[in-house]
Amino acid sequence: MVDAARHPNIEIRAYTEVERVDGFVGNFKVQLREKAKYVLADRCNGCGDCAEACPIEVPNYFEMNLAPRKAAYVPMSQSVPLIYNIDMDACIHCYKCVEACGKLEAIDFAMEDKLVWEDVGAIIMATGYTHFDPSLIPEYGYSRFPNVITAMEMERLNNSAGPTAGNLIRPSDKTNPKRLAFINCVGSRDKRFYPWCSNFCCMYSIKNAVLLKQMYPDCDITIYYMDIRTPSKGYEEFYDRAREMGVHFIQGRPSLVTEDEETHNLYVHAEDVSLGKVIEREYDMVMLNQAAIPQLDQNVMSSLMNISQSPGGWFMEYHPKLRPMDSPTDGVFLAGACQGPKDIPNSVAQGSAAAARAGRILHSDEWEIEPIVAYVWEDRCVSADGKKCGICYNACPYGAIEYEQGQAAKVITAKCHGCGACVAECPHNSITQMHFTDAQILAQIHAVLAKRPEEKIVAFRCHWCSYGGADLAGTSHFEYTANERGLRVMCSARMDTDFIYEAFRLGAGGVLYSGCHPQDCHYITGQIIGATRADRLKKAFDRMEMTPGRFRIEWISAAEGDKYARVLNEMQDVLDEIPKEELLAEIEKLRPTMEKRVRRLRSVPGVEAAYQFSEKLENIIVKEIIG
Amino acid sequence: MTENKGKEDLRIGVYVCHCGNNIAGVIDPKEVVKFSEGLPGVVRATDTLYACADSGQRLIKEDIKKYGLNRVVVSACSVRMHEPTFRAAVAEAGLNPFLMEMANIREQCTWAHGHDKEGALDKAKDLTAAAIAKSSFLAPLDMIKVPVTKKAMVIGGGVAGISSALDLADQGIKTILVEKEPTIGGVMAQLNKTFPTMDCSI
Numbered sequence: 001m002v003d004a005a006r007h008p009n010i011e012i013r014a015y016t017e018v019e020r021v022d023g024f025v026g027n028f029k030v031q032l033r034e035k036a037k038y039v040l041a042d043r044c045n046g047c048g049d050c051a052e053a054c055p056i057e058v059p060n061y062f063e064m065n066l067a068p069r070k071a072a073y074v075p076m077s078q079s080v081p082l083i084y085n086i087d088m089d090a091c092i093h094c095y096k097c098v099e100a101c102g103k104l105e106a107i108d109f110a111m112e113d114k115l116v117w118e119d120v121g122a123i124i125m126a127t128g129y130t131h132f133d134p135s136l137i138p139e140y141g142y143s144r145f146p147n148v149i150t151a152m153e154m155e156r157l158n159n160s161a162g163p164t165a166g167n168l169i170r171p172s173d174k175t176n177p178k179r180l181a182f183i184n185c186v187g188s189r190d191k192r193f194y195p196w197c198s199n200f201c202c203m204y205s206i207k208n209a210v211l212l213k214q215m216y217p218d219c220d221i222t223i224y225y226m227d228i229r230t231p232s233k234g235y236e237e238f239y240d241r242a243r244e245m246g247v248h249f250i251q252g253r254p255s256l257v258t259e260d261e262e263t264h265n266l267y268v269h270a271e272d273v274s275l276g277k278v279i280e281r282e283y284d285m286v287m288l289n290q291a292a293i294p295q296l297d298q299n300v301m302s303s304l305m306n307i308s309q310s311p312g313g314w315f316m317e318y319h320p321k322l323r324p325m326d327s328p329t330d331g332v333f334l335a336g337a338c339q340g341p342k343d344i345p346n347s348v349a350q351g352s353a354a355a356a357r358a359g360r361i362l363h364s365d366e367w368e369i370e371p372i373v374a375y376v377w378e379d380r381c382v383s384a385d386g387k388k389c390g391i392c393y394n395a396c397p398y399g400a401i402e403y404e405q406g407q408a409a410k411v412i413t414a415k416c417h418g419c420g421a422c423v424a425e426c427p428h429n430s431i432t433q434m435h436f437t438d439a440q441i442l443a444q445i446h447a448v449l450a451k452r453p454e455e456k457i458v459a460f461r462c463h464w465c466s467y468g469g470a471d472l473a474g475t476s477h478f479e480y481t482a483n484e485r486g487l488r489v490m491c492s493a494r495m496d497t498d499f500i501y502e503a504f505r506l507g508a509g510g511v512l513y514s515g516c517h518p519q520d521c522h523y524i525t526g527q528i529i530g531a532t533r534a535d536r537l538k539k540a541f542d543r544m545e546m547t548p549g550r551f552r553i554e555w556i557s558a559a560e561g562d563k564y565a566r567v568l569n570e571m572q573d574v575l576d577e578i579p580k581e582e583l584l585a586e587i588e589k590l591r592p593t594m595e596k597r598v599r600r601l602r603s604v605p606g607v608e609a610a611y612q613f614s615e616k617l618e619n620i621i622v623k624e625i626i627g
Numbered sequence: 628m629t630e631n632k633g634k635e636d637l638r639i640g641v642y643v644c645h646c647g648n649n650i651a652g653v654i655d656p657k658e659v660v661k662f663s664e665g666l667p668g669v670v671r672a673t674d675t676l677y678a679c680a681d682s683g684q685r686l687i688k689e690d691i692k693k694y695g696l697n698r699v700v701v702s703a704c705s706v707r708m709h710e711p712t713f714r715a716a717v718a719e720a721g722l723n724p725f726l727m728e729m730a731n732i733r734e735q736c737t738w739a740h741g742h743d744k745e746g747a748l749d750k751a752k753d754l755t756a757a758a759i760a761k762s763s764f765l766a767p768l769d770m771i772k773v774p775v776t777k778k779a780m781v782i783g784g785g786v787a788g789i790s791s792a793l794d795l796a797d798q799g800i801k802t803i804l805v806e807k808e809p810t811i812g813g814v815m816a817q818l819n820k821t822f823p824t825m826d827c828s829i
Contacts (some may be wrong), residue, residue, distance in 0.1 A: 128783055351794065482749065
């Protein structure tokens with residue numbers, strides 16, 4: 001901590017939050033809210049006279065609310081930076097702090113939050129985790145029984161810098177507990193709450209047991225566990241040491257903690273599974289080892305940074321094995337527990353790894369980005385003819401389109417992220433997307449529907465989420481119908497109505513319109529544009545009386561392989577339930593409508609060639625079946 | 628072979644990967660090769676045990692020169708896995724990397740349809756045909772070069788954030804360390820001793 005504070009290349013902005021993130025790899029603009037501390041950083045010398053003078057006491061979050069702090073405060077004496085804060089919610093404006101500060105004049109009650117912009121080339125997310133609230137498990141009695149405490153409360157109570165100067169006492173009577181029970185997996189590995197293993201709690205229990213045994217050799221400590229997990233270097237040996245020191249280990253998740261109302265002693269009820277016996281034991285104190293869970297504002301941060309979340313809410317890495325430090329957004333990296341629960345050694349390792357990944361960019365003079373950007377055919381843009389339009393301008397999540405009536409719309413390439421929203425939204429087919437042109441995608445649609453199209457389900461997936469979901473379905477071997485024909489675009493915003501109509505015109509049995517969940521979108525609002533269009537399509541197909549379920553909209557993240565497989569299988573069920581001749585009749589009935597809807601497609605540059613190519617391809621493929 | 632009027636003739640090379648048994652355990656890659664051979668523009672189609680291995684990449688690079696390929700289709704795994712690999716390979720042989728297209732016949736085919744080998748083969752052919760079709764309309768593209776602001780931001784001042792910031796700073800990069808609480812340190816600073824060495828946390 002102190003190293004960071006004195007490093008000439010590090011600028012610490014404490015008590016500051018991220019408000020907004022614009023830009024792209026190498027060129028991010030981040031808006032920060034420097035929250036008002038009511039103390040001038042350049043004048044405060046950290047002497048603490050203000051806190052001494054302050055008459056107001058409120059619970060200190062840093063001490064897990066076990067000790068008070070003043071309204072003029074630092075969370076702990078070793079705070080970095082050592083600059084005092086005035087907590088305006090608690091302050092009664094007696095101004096005793098101002099008096100105490102005296103000539104330094106460091107306190108400024110007129111201070112306001114400040115919004116500042118910072119230009120940076122790369123961002124590392126290291127926003128950490130928070131703890132499960134064990135009062136949600138009423139059978140353990142936390143918040144009802146004073147001597148049931150959390151692991152974090154234990155940390156403060158046995159800490160020489162903590163509120164009791166390291167003297168572990170029972171909250172009920174301030175005596176030193178002699179018999180302690182630690183309960184592991186509180187909220188974790190529990191399907192009612194969080195399914196995951198919180199990774200470090202086994203070691204954490206053992207650490208506290210060893211620590212207390214060193215402090216109070218006579219105390220009796222029992223750890224109730226489901227499995228002891230000690231997979232890292234030196235961990236198993238540490239576990240052995242705890243056993244040698246006389247720490248008891250009982251395999252079995254306690255079902256209930258009860259209290260003797262008079263003594264406030266506690267009874268832990270559990271099944272000792274190695275003995276196959278139901279036990280009930282008396283303790284002076286019980287510590288609950290709570291689950292590590294994502295930060296409460298994880299959703300806000302993931303939307304700000306355009307990074308997706310794994311099930312449960314952790315930030316999702318680009319690839320769990322190959323690019324574990326990279327977020328899906330180029331130039332944004334992940335470190336520590338925001339990506340999933342991890343202990344200190346792993347958090348430090350990830351911090352260094354993320355710095356190395358970011359260094360690749362930051363040591364380069366220029367960085368290459370994929371040229372998958374939008375391009376306007378100026379001669380097709382109606383704005384150039386003086387007509388009012390601006391649909392592309394409104395669709396763009398990045399403000400990358402310049403629009404002025406009388407001139408063709410213009411794409412600012414450096415700002416374009418390549419979602420394709422403008423391309424699909426343009427009613428005149430005047431914009432295309434490099435590497436995902438109409439001609440290229442149509443050629444693909446034709447290829448996968450060349451034979452027995454009525455049996456096929458064309459699945460449009462966004463690159464970042466649903467395509468990843470389909471990959472995960474495969475890597476997990478979640479089997480689904482082999483009639484699926486997946487096509488990839490960068491974002492659901494690119495899924496042009498023309499593609500869907502064309503697939504149905506060609507006789508597709510089903511079409512899946514699939515992208516990320518709204519908060520996960522890689523392109524800020526791309527998914528919303530895609531979703532709005534998809535809803536419009538669904539209404540159109542309902543009006544056409546298409547069998548419900550042949551067109552389906554689903555938002556599937558890269559972590560939802562099971563969902564991808566399930567959705568496809570359900571779509572297959574829909575097709576299986578329609579008698580073949582009825583399905584073929586419905587396709588024929590709707591074909592003229594679909595034909596009408598795609599009639600303008602042929603004028604798009606390249607599309608006529610794609611049709612001619614497809615015809616040739618289809619002939620060969622059909623011949624192959626017959627031959 | 629093609630009638631791509633006004634443009635150079637398509638010369639597509641198709642590489643169907645076995646991925647050991649990951650693909651070949653469910654479908655016969657040679658069937659996909661046979662099917663691809665007849666498609667418009669395809670001048671070379673072959674199977675390969677591991678397209679991503681050195682030998683597989685070498686084959687593609689040599690073929691680009693030997694057959695004058697101007698499009699490469701790799702029917703193998705996910706673009707999320709190996710698109711950069713094959714783009715780099717074709718670029719080394721002098722072909723624009725955006726003239727390479729992949730068909731995902733592993734994650735999204737053989738691994739998901741092990742129960743339906745016939746269906747999987749049919750799908751692998753279709754996905755390969757779609758990649759060939761798309762490749763026929765690909766255009767060479769150049770990467771866009773953007774300038775880099777040589778400054779980093781680390782959001783969160785816990786143990787991971789502090790480590791990142793220190794490492795970046797030691798590399799000579801100006802780093803802003805943002806923390807929402809009044810002090811950095813995060814959960815780590817609240818801990819007493821830490822395992823397995825039992826040293827103090829701050």
